[in-house]
Amino acid sequence: xxxxxxxxxxxxxxxxxxxxxxxxxxxxxxxxxxxxxxxxxxxxxxxxxxxxxxxxxxxxxxxxxxxxxxxxxxxxxxxxxxxxxxxxxxxxxxxxxxxxxxxxxxxxxxxxxxxxxxxxxxxxxxxxxxxxxxxxxxxxxxxxxxxxxxxxxxxxxxxxxxxxxxxxxxxxxxxxxxxxxxxxxxxxxxxxxxxxxxxxxxxxxxxxxxxxxxxxxxxxxxxxxxxxxxxxxx
Numbered sequence: 270x271x272x273x274x275x276x277x278x279x280x281x282x283x284x285x286x287x288x289x290x291x292x293x294x295x296x297x298x299x300x301x302x303x304x305x306x307x308x309x310x311x312x313x314x315x316x317x318x319x320x321x322x323x324x325x326x327x328x329x330x331x332x333x334x335x336x337x338x339x340x341x342x343x344x345x346x347x348x349x350x351x352x353x354x355x356x357x358x359x360x361x362x363x364x365x366x367x368x369x370x371x372x373x374x375x376x377x378x379x380x381x382x383x384x385x386x387x388x389x390x391x392x393x394x395x396x397x398x399x400x401x402x403x404x405x406x407x408x409x410x411x412x413x414x415x416x417x418x419x420x421x422x423x424x425x426x427x428x429x430x431x432x433x434x435x436x437x438x439x440x441x442x443x444x445x446x447x448x449x450x451x452x453x454x455x456x457x458x459x460x461x462x463x464x465x466x467x468x469x470x471x472x473x474x475x476x477x478x479x480x481x482x483x484x485x486x487x488x489x490x491x492x493x494x495x496x497x498x499x500x501x502x503x
Contacts, residue, residue, distance in 0.1 A: 290435070291319040298399060298431050298438045303327055304367035307391065309356040309384065310374030314342030317349055320370065330366075332356060357383035364393040371400040373409065375419055382423030389424040394443035398427050405435040 294300075302325050311317050311331030321329050331346075332354040333339050339351050354360050356371075357380055369388045375381045388398050401409075403418060421427065427439040 291316055292323060294399065294433075294436045295320075295323050297433050298397075298436055300324060300368060300397065300399065300438075305365065306330070306368045306370065307332070307359075307361075307366045309369065309371045309388065311342060311351070312338045314346045314349065314351070316370075316372055317342065317346055321346070321349065324368075326368075328366075330361075332359065357387060359387045359391055361391045363390055364396075365391045367393055367396045369396070369398045371398070373401045373406055375400060376406050376417050377410075377413060382420040385419065385421065385424035385427065389426050389441055392427075392441040394441055396441045397430070398424075398439045398441070400437055400439075402432065402435055402437050 304324065304326050305328040306320055306324060306326040308317055308320065308331045311333050312335070314331060317329060317331045320326070328350065330350040330352065331339075331342060332352045333342075334353065334355050336353050339353050342349070342351050352360060356374055356378065369392055371384075371388070375384045378384060385398075392398060400419070406417070421439075426442045428442050429437070430440040431438040
């Protein structure tokens with residue numbers, strides 16, 4: 270009962286935020302209508318409803334690891350495709366979506382680099398990845414977001430495109446960077462002004478990115494599309 274009340278409170282809060290924030294983000298970042306849209310960490314589906322009404326997508330999908338939240342979302346949004354899945358192991362083929370939206374999930378999970386790499390994998394070349402800025406996260410979660418940032422070097426094909434105070438849009442490049450470029454990006458947090466900075470947080474960031482690099486190298490040799498199909502729920 271308490272969990273249900275807590276979920277209801279969160280849903281009400283998110284609905285209020287969705288009514289204000291989502292339309293503004295869509296307008297400022299000029300997101301396309303009639304696209305295939307995926308939301309990471311969709312929860313009870315409050316923002317999915319706003320995305321559906323404003324973007325009129327041809328396919329709208331939400332994923333979350335919590336089955337109870339997906340169940341609530343299914344009750345509210347029977348026409349939306351809702352999947353219990355981890356953002357770090359998406360059960361979709363390569364190039365399945367035109368837009369991937371993250372309302373802060375990647376800031377609060379372990380191995381966020383895997384989630385960014387997966388977002389890049391399921392996007393078509395030229396597709397958009399939309400996420401909150403660090404400022405947005407600091408305002409929303411001042412303590413939880415302390416010292417957190419997104420390891421963009423884990424998804425080097427996602428190139429910066431548009432940025433507002435609260436939102437950022439990156440576009441997937443059709444040209445994949447070399448493995449050397451990815452490795453160099455992984456080491457950037459450790460070097461500043463020609464000096465090595467081996468603080469624990471930066472070491473974890475670099476290790477996370479290098480782990481993603483190793484998995485991507487393995488996938489490139491064994492077929493990433495087959496990997497995506499193997500993850501599809503049955």
